[in-house]
Amino acid sequence: MPDWAPVSQREGSVSSVRVTTLPGGLRVASDSMDGVETVSLGCWVGVGTRNERAEINGVAHLCEHMIFKGTETRSAYAISEQIENVGGHLNAYTTREHTAYYAKVLAGDAPLALDIVADMLQHSVFDEEELARERAVVIQEIGQAIDTPDDIVFDHFQVTAYPDQALGRPVLGSVETVSRLERPALIEYLRRHYGAPGIVVSAAGRIDHDQLVGLAEAAFKSLPRHSECRIEPAQYRGGDYREHRDLEQLHLIIGFKGLSVHDPDYYAHSVLSTLLGGGMSSRLFQEVREKRGLVYSIYSFAGTYQDGGLFGIYAGTGPDEAKELVPLLCHEICRVADDVTEDELARARAQLKAGTLMALESTMSRCEHLAQQLLVYGRPIPIEEMVRKIDGVDLETVRRMARRLRQERPTVAALGPLETLESYDRIATRLE
Numbered sequence: 001m002p003d004w005a006p007v008s009q010r011e012g013s014v015s016s017v018r019v020t021t022l023p024g025g026l027r028v029a030s031d032s033m034d035g036v037e038t039v040s041l042g043c044w045v046g047v048g049t050r051n052e053r054a055e056i057n058g059v060a061h062l063c064e065h066m067i068f069k070g071t072e073t074r075s076a077y078a079i080s081e082q083i084e085n086v087g088g089h090l091n092a093y094t095t096r097e098h099t100a101y102y103a104k105v106l107a108g109d110a111p112l113a114l115d116i117v118a119d120m121l122q123h124s125v126f127d128e129e130e131l132a133r134e135r136a137v138v139i140q141e142i143g144q145a146i147d148t149p150d151d152i153v154f155d156h157f158q159v160t161a162y163p164d165q166a167l168g169r170p171v172l173g174s175v176e177t178v179s180r181l182e183r184p185a186l187i188e189y190l191r192r193h194y195g196a197p198g199i200v201v202s203a204a205g206r207i208d209h210d211q212l213v214g215l216a217e218a219a220f221k222s223l224p225r226h227s228e229c230r231i232e233p234a235q236y237r238g239g240d241y242r243e244h245r246d247l248e249q250l251h252l253i254i255g256f257k258g259l260s261v262h263d264p265d266y267y268a269h270s271v272l273s274t275l276l277g278g279g280m281s282s283r284l285f286q287e288v289r290e291k292r293g294l295v296y297s298i299y300s301f302a303g304t305y306q307d308g309g310l311f312g313i314y315a316g317t318g319p320d321e322a323k324e325l326v327p328l329l330c331h332e333i334c335r336v337a338d339d340v341t342e343d344e345l346a347r348a349r350a351q352l353k354a355g356t357l358m359a360l361e362s363t364m365s366r367c368e369h370l371a372q373q374l375l376v377y378g379r380p381i382p383i384e385e386m387v388r389k390i391d392g393v394d395l396e397t398v399r400r401m402a403r404r405l406r407q408e409r410p411t412v413a414a415l416g417p418l419e420t421l422e423s424y425d426r427i428a429t430r431l432e
Contacts, residue, residue, distance in 0.1 A: 025197030031204040041203035042102025044371035058173015107206035118219035157413035195227030202371035205363035234308030240424035250416035255312025273302035275348035319417040330430035337402035
């Protein structure tokens with residue numbers, strides 16, 4: 001197991017993880033891995049969909065797309081050509097709270113990869129013709145999501161849980177908002193939010209920390225010194241969303257107010273999700289699919305944010321099976337608070353610990369986790385600390401967590417044939 005000691009700002013730290021904060025506030029973090037020949041690196045920005053106003057919903061995601069479309073010195077083709085000339089790959093993603101731009105290359109090509117990422121973040125030109133094309137691409141992406149019921153139902157679940165607020169709006173935006181986004185809106189969003197204090201440069205693999213710091217100092221001289229990261233507080237409300245579609249399956253999510261990343265019960269939240277619907281040995285998979293054949297796909301999830309979260313169960317079922325499925329789901333959700341066993345708890349803890357430790361074998365996973373930990377907690381989290389907290393989740397904590405989830409009204413989102421789906425009030429009563 002790697003020695004992930006708590007972060008030290010002092011040079012010469014013996015930990016595999018080192019962090020340096022540059023004078024402008026940019027944090028540079030590295031996780032050195034012996035025995036690999038590659039490096040994963042990139043920039044993680046502490047803003048996303050939550051930092052958008054309603055009228056520009058989708059701007060964070062569109063900016064992510066446009067940053068690949070050419071800089072003052074590189075065309076869009078040159079960006080992809082230069083990284084692929086050395087056998088590397090470059091990608092990005094946007095979430096509700098973060099945006100990431102990252103690359104994986106052979107160790108010797110780390111300077112090139114960092115230079116490309118830095119150039120994209122600071123010197124993208126946002127050409128009007130490219131913007132028109134990329135708006136069309138994103139609108140197609142939105143259409144694809146709408147045509148994928150087991151994908152779009154999660155957007156409906158999110159907006160029903162957090163209505164009329166940024167946390168509930170879709171990452172992609174809507175056709176209407178994206179169609180209206182013009183170049184000044186994108187430039188202004190980047191100017192306000194892509195400042196040095198809100199960005200982490202992270203790398204993992206065969207990387208020298210001092211070299212990385214020197215490269216970052218030279219490459220990121222044009223970042224603004226201020227980063228606006230304000231968000232409106234999360235206000236969970238819950239409720240019911242139903243959309244009839246002529247489909248073979250009903251796509252259903254039943255969920256609750258979850259926990260924030262800073263909640264003391266954060267690890268219990270994850271253990272409960274794993275125990276309830278996190279694998280083929282989980283309660284839901286065994287009771288709903290294996291024993292009764294009511295679904296093809298069923299799983300639970302525990303999504304967390306800075307100041308809120310969502311806990312939910314997704315199931316894809318046929319219209320004839322829905323009548324039996326919903327009472328069974330509600331029964332399983334309720335009874336886990338009373339009869340969870342030591343064997344189930346031990347298995348769930350083992351799954352979480354194994355997933356955590358297996359991720360240490362991936363340069364990309366370690367790079368990403370390091371950046372996210374710095375953005376969320378302000379420090380890297382030692383692996384021993386994570387394992388200790390997972391092991392600290394006992395039966396009473398899980399039972400308390402299960403009861404806590406049901407204290408507020410549930411959120412139900414359903415898409416497909418709805419004829420046999422119980423009313424929201426009936427489902428809510430079953431969960432009391």
